[in-house]
Amino acid sequence: MTSSARRGPYICGIDAAMDVVSGKWKSLILWELNNHGTRRFGELRRGLPGVSEKMLIQHLREMEEDGLIHREVFREVPPRVEYSLTEYGRSLNEALRPLGAWGTERRKRLAAQTPQASA
Amino acid sequence: MTSSARRGPYICGIDAAMDVVSGKWKSLILWELNNHGTRRFGELRRGLPGVSEKMLIQHLREMEEDGLIHREVFREVPPRVEYSLTEYGRSLNEALRPLGAWGTERRKRLAAQTPQASA
């Protein structure tokens, strides 16, 4: 069993949306794929400093199962696998935009309070 | 130590926003306070079926520390404590609105796929 438990039942929309986004690296994967269009496994790993291969693949699989990302395998040597957002995944990214903007404001606030850390 | 670790440094806005919202009941607390304006501890507990008192107070304290909610104590017998959103908390709720709408769509999708469960 690789995927985490949940996927409903949900008691409201936020609940249902948070379920697919919660996971230490998921929103960053979304961001990375949104910025680059298409990324290979190794590129994603390098783009997310600190992520372990285990968590990266686990998150990718869950997001694929949730219909957010598309996985394409090229039968070459060495093997190549490309990940990209589906239309559904892009719509999630759009829905996250205001939250991201709010977070950016929060970072400014925190930076203003404690100029050395928390940025 | 009651509060959870994080609160920065953050690598992007989503990251910074997710940090204050992640926690099993936080988005529901936001929703509940947004709908009712003001709620007592016991009202919140009853409004969030399944929440333990420990987690409820822990989340409330963290959200207060994050400036999202306001806590007002009335020195009466029996004691009364009222919670409400701050302006900052209301702005977070606004930022969450598109995500909530996305989640509502997702619930519909899931309901269409598996009419009996996952709603």
Next chain:
DNA sequence: TCTAATACTTACAAATTAGTAAGTATTGCA
């Protein structure tokens, strides 16, 4: 003095999520 009605606290256990490190799979080419 005792009870009642809130709003917490605390110690401990269980569940969930993430990390580490080593191993597997594939296959063209020297």
Next chain:
DNA sequence: TGCAATACTTACTAATTTGTAAGTATTAGA
């Protein structure tokens, strides 16, 4: 035959988050 270069897998451990259940604090009023 053996290596190289990716993309995973797996077993085990550690950290974090949540739950349970019982206890504390306050004070008006019987």
